[in-house]
Amino acid sequence: MYKLLLCWRYLRTRYIALVCIVSVMLGVATMVVVNSVMAGFTHEMQVRLNGMLGDLVLESRSMDGAADAEAAMETIRQTAGDAVVGMSPTVSVPALMYIDVGGQSLTRQITMVGIDESTYADVSQFGDYLQHPDNREQLQFELRDDGYDVYDHQIEDQSDMKPRQAMADAGWRYRRYKAMLKAQQREQRRRADAARMQALAASGVDPQAGFGETGAADSAAVPGGANDDANPATAFSDPFATAAGDEQPQGRDFDPANETHTGIVVGMGICSWRGSDGADQFIALPGDDVRVSFPKASLPPEAISEFYTVVDFYESKMQEYDASFVFVPLRKLQESRGMIDPTTGIAKFTSIQIKLAPGVDANQVRDQLQEAFPSELFLVSTWRDKQGPLLAAVQMETAVLNVLLFMIVAVAGFGILAIFFMIVVEKTRDIGILKSLGASAGGVMGIFLTYGVSLGAVGAGVGVAIGLAFTHYINEIADLLSQLTGQPVFDPAVYYFYKIPTIVNPLTVAWIALGAVLIAVAASVLPALRAAKLHPVRALRYE
Amino acid sequence: MSELRANLAAVSGGDASLVAPRRAAHATAPHVRLAPLPAGVVDAAPVLLGCRGLQKSYRKGAHQIPVLQGIDLEVRQGEFLAIVGQSGSGKSTLLHLLGTLDRPDEGQVHFDGSRIDNLPAATHDLLRNRYFGMIFQFYHLLPELSTLANVLAPALIAESTLGYWRRRRDYRRRALDLLELVGLSHRLKHKPRELSGGEMQRAAIARALLMQPRVLLADEPTGNLDRSTGEAVMQTLIELNRQSGLTIVMVTHDRWIAEQADRTVQLVEGRIAD
Numbered sequence: 001m002y003k004l005l006l007c008w009r010y011l012r013t014r015y016i017a018l019v020c021i022v023s024v025m026l027g028v029a030t031m032v033v034v035n036s037v038m039a040g041f042t043h044e045m046q047v048r049l050n051g052m053l054g055d056l057v058l059e060s061r062s063m064d065g066a067a068d069a070e071a072a073m074e075t076i077r078q079t080a081g082d083a084v085v086g087m088s089p090t091v092s093v094p095a096l097m098y099i100d101v102g103g104q105s106l107t108r109q110i111t112m113v114g115i116d117e118s119t120y121a122d123v124s125q126f127g128d129y130l131q132h133p134d135n136r137e138q139l140q141f142e143l144r145d146d147g148y149d150v151y152d153h154q155i156e157d158q159s160d161m162k163p164r165q166a167m168a169d170a171g172w173r174y175r176r177y178k179a180m181l182k183a184q185q186r187e188q189r190r191r192a193d194a195a196r197m198q199a200l201a202a203s204g205v206d207p208q209a210g211f212g213e214t215g216a217a218d219s220a221a222v223p224g225g226a227n228d229d230a231n232p233a234t235a236f237s238d239p240f241a242t243a244a245g246d247e248q249p250q251g252r253d254f255d256p257a258n259e260t261h262t263g264i265v266v267g268m269g270i271c272s273w274r275g276s277d278g279a280d281q282f283i284a285l286p287g288d289d290v291r292v293s294f295p296k297a298s299l300p301p302e303a304i305s306e307f308y309t310v311v312d313f314y315e316s317k318m319q320e321y322d323a324s325f326v327f328v329p330l331r332k333l334q335e336s337r338g339m340i341d342p343t344t345g346i347a348k349f350t351s352i353q354i355k356l357a358p359g360v361d362a363n364q365v366r367d368q369l370q371e372a373f374p375s376e377l378f379l380v381s382t383w384r385d386k387q388g389p390l391l392a393a394v395q396m397e398t399a400v401l402n403v404l405l406f407m408i409v410a411v412a413g414f415g416i417l418a419i420f421f422m423i424v425v426e427k428t429r430d431i432g433i434l435k436s437l438g439a440s441a442g443g444v445m446g447i448f449l450t451y452g453v454s455l456g457a458v459g460a461g462v463g464v465a466i467g468l469a470f471t472h473y474i475n476e477i478a479d480l481l482s483q484l485t486g487q488p489v490f491d492p493a494v495y496y497f498y499k500i501p502t503i504v505n506p507l508t509v510a511w512i513a514l515g516a517v518l519i520a521v522a523a524s525v526l527p528a529l530r531a532a533k534l535h536p537v538r539a540l541r542y543e
Numbered sequence: 544m545s546e547l548r549a550n551l552a553a554v555s556g557g558d559a560s561l562v563a564p565r566r567a568a569h570a571t572a573p574h575v576r577l578a579p580l581p582a583g584v585v586d587a588a589p590v591l592l593g594c595r596g597l598q599k600s601y602r603k604g605a606h607q608i609p610v611l612q613g614i615d616l617e618v619r620q621g622e623f624l625a626i627v628g629q630s631g632s633g634k635s636t637l638l639h640l641l642g643t644l645d646r647p648d649e650g651q652v653h654f655d656g657s658r659i660d661n662l663p664a665a666t667h668d669l670l671r672n673r674y675f676g677m678i679f680q681f682y683h684l685l686p687e688l689s690t691l692a693n694v695l696a697p698a699l700i701a702e703s704t705l706g707y708w709r710r711r712r713d714y715r716r717r718a719l720d721l722l723e724l725v726g727l728s729h730r731l732k733h734k735p736r737e738l739s740g741g742e743m744q745r746a747a748i749a750r751a752l753l754m755q756p757r758v759l760l761a762d763e764p765t766g767n768l769d770r771s772t773g774e775a776v777m778q779t780l781i782e783l784n785r786q787s788g789l790t791i792v793m794v795t796h797d798r799w800i801a802e803q804a805d806r807t808v809q810l811v812e813g814r815i816a817d
């Protein structure tokens with residue numbers, strides 16, 4: 001009884017104890033915040049990674065693929081049975097993409113993925129990341145009239161983000177308008193040429209030679225005259241804007257105003273970038289044509305170059321993916337790369353994406369499948385395997401942060417140790433008095449242990465409260481800090497999140513609090529032992 | 544081990560009312576016995592506390608400082624014994640040994656017919672809590688607690704939280720009675736540092752009496768007080784002895800104070816002088 005009473009009195013009258021509480025509190029609060037933010041990031045990242053990659057992937061070890069996806073899928077079905085709920089064969093190939101910006105050709109290194117649009121949505125969240133509502137329902141590699149998202153549909157709270165005004169114009173309307181401008185421009189040029197020809201003919205120069213010269217000048221004049229046609233706001237005001245890549249139309253009478261090339265879905269990061277103000281700038285829009293070069297699956301490899309029409313963007317918010325992947329119809333890619341056997345009509349594939357039933361152990365199915373396929377030709381991996389280094393790095397980061405932060409709490413523990421020793425020395429006489437009144441060594445020890453537990457518990461409790469509050473308002477706090485310092489604390493251009501994602505894991509919070517209390521108790525054990533061992537007479541004589 | 548247990552049983556033996564506060568009979572007065580003892584009875588009373596061949600020396604490096612060199616002493620029930628001696632003669636040391644705050648190098652301490660110096664620490668704690676009351680020259684009150692809480696401290700130590708809660712009214716009433724007895728009823732909420740020396744010593748006396756001890760061990764209770772305050776404290780002690788029959792062992796170097804006791808022994812160079 002006296003333990004609690006004295007403990008309470010000491011707690012109330014020793015302001016130095018507050019220092020211990022504050023240090024424990026700060027340590028605990030930081031740990032709660034850091035863990036919540038890291039958990040948020042990790043979760044966000046995993047959802048996106050898993051959304052992009054199927055649960056399991058069967059890959060051909062050859063870049064040119066392996067034959068007969070149907071047979072492979074049948075084997076998978078027989079091996080894994082009910083565990084598999086969806087499969088989709090794909091072909092991927094490294095490629096170069098040329099985007100025409102104001103007449104300049106921008107080259108991007110990409111990975112081109114042929115997908116089967118009817119089944120691909122079954123194995124990944126790919127569909128959710130598209131920018132046209134109808135494509136999200138069912139992807140079609142066709143250009144839509146309009147109605148592409150201006151507001152990011154993946155963000156619930158739109159208040160913080162800048163609308164993508166450019167997307168409002170994307171679609172057929174944009175394509176026709178560009179085609180019209182192009183036609184006008186060509187007409188103008190033709191008239192100018194005709195006038196020059198007449199003038200030349202009148203001056204007696206050989207018209208044939210003159211034509212050659214002006215033709216060369218023309219092609220140079222096109223890029224010079226067009227600028228910034230990626231931005232329709234300026235494109236509309238600029239009559240010389242050029243549609244990308246339509247200088248060499250496929251087929252003779254390709255009419256860009258009414259026809260498209262094969263559709264291609266391009267990663268958001270390939271066609272746009274985010275300025276530091278949070279607004280997205282586009283260099284191409286759905287409706288523009290792009291050119292892609294990639295190797296054929298033949299020996300020796302032969303590079304081919306094809307035109308595609310951008311029909312949609314996808315935005316997984318994984319920078320790594322958004323900036324490198326483009327998707328085209330599987331059949332088209334197989335044809336172009338010569339992956340279809342002309343006699344049997346069986347096409348090759350490079351990988352099969354597999355969706356597993358919820359709750360199925362992916363590693364187990366992976367091992368089953370790996371046994372069913374020759375491992376020198378096929379590799380089966382889970383999405384976690386594929387992103388192993390990245391996930392491990394994030395985990396490592398979290399672990400290191402936790403160790404460092406726990407050091408802070410440990411330092412607070414040493415503070416408690418020192419301060420407790422001080423209090424024990426200061427209270428030596430009181431300890432003697434208590435012993436002369438019959439308090440046991442255990443009882444005296446109990447005072448200081450209870451004291452330690454109280455400090456730890458109060459510190460941890462307040463720390464958890466502050467940490468949770470901070471986590472809850474972390475975006476507001478980041479905004480406030482940005483305003484105060486003029487430096488963006490959380491730059492959406494870097495992270496591709498509009499908000500700092502947080503997940504509070506109650507178990508983690510409980511562990512942190514428990515750890516802090518344990519440290520406080522551990523730190524008070526030594527002083528408490530010393531107090532318990534004090535000889536009563538010596539303590540009473542202590543001045 | 545069996546010896547220890549027998550001793551322990553003998554110490555706390557039978558008389559349960561010693562452990563629990565006596566509620567019904569003496570609710571209003573904390574005195575153990577109300578009637579004054581007739582003269583001569585003390586001499587016939589049984590020995591309550593005593594020691595035989597008590598030796599204690601302090602060790603300072605290689606030096607042995609002999610403080611007590613064979614003390615034989617008997618204190619009878621109801622007796623008021625004064626121990627006098629020069630400063631440094633070992634009076635406090637003797638009192639600490641009698642009160643089980645320290646263990647002797649040689650010799651034995653007896654209480655109520657049993658040897659107590661060799662009992663385990665837990666039993667010593669119990670003895671000090673229930674059977675011995677102690678007061679000191681420097682009062683030794685707990686600075687964080689109010690006067691009332693200080694007086695209640697032995698009960699807080701004796702009881703578990705629940706037990707104290709159940710009997711808190713009895714303890715409180717008893718503490719208030721004792722504070723009235725020593726004339727401190729008006730200082731209940733004051734902290735020790737807000738009290739005068741005399742008041743603090745009287746609070747210490749009340750605290751020593753809370754658990755109805757069999758013997759009161761006082762180490763220079765007036766040593767730090769002026770003459771008249773000291774006399775008042777002495778008066779309180781004498782009254783307790785005369786009216787309640789409380790056994791008191793008091794250490795002092797003041798001959799005048801010692802004269803008021805029933806008997807005085809002198810400590811010279813670690814021995815009782817005759």
Ligand SMILES: Nc1ncnc2c1ncn2[C@@H]1O[C@H](COP(=O)(O)OP(=O)(O)OP(=O)(O)O)[C@@H](O)[C@H]1O
Binds near residue numbers: 603610628629631636
């Ligand atoms: N812890 C210790 N170590 C060494 N010597 C000690 C220790 N405690 C006490 N002494 C010595 O023991 C002797 C007796 O001390 P004690 O306090 O019993 O004397 P006292 O008679 O009570 O004196 P006073 O009247 O001044 O209180 C003294 O000489 C003292 O120096």
Ligand SMILES: [Mg+2]
Binds near residue numbers: 634635636762
């Ligand atoms: Mg002394």
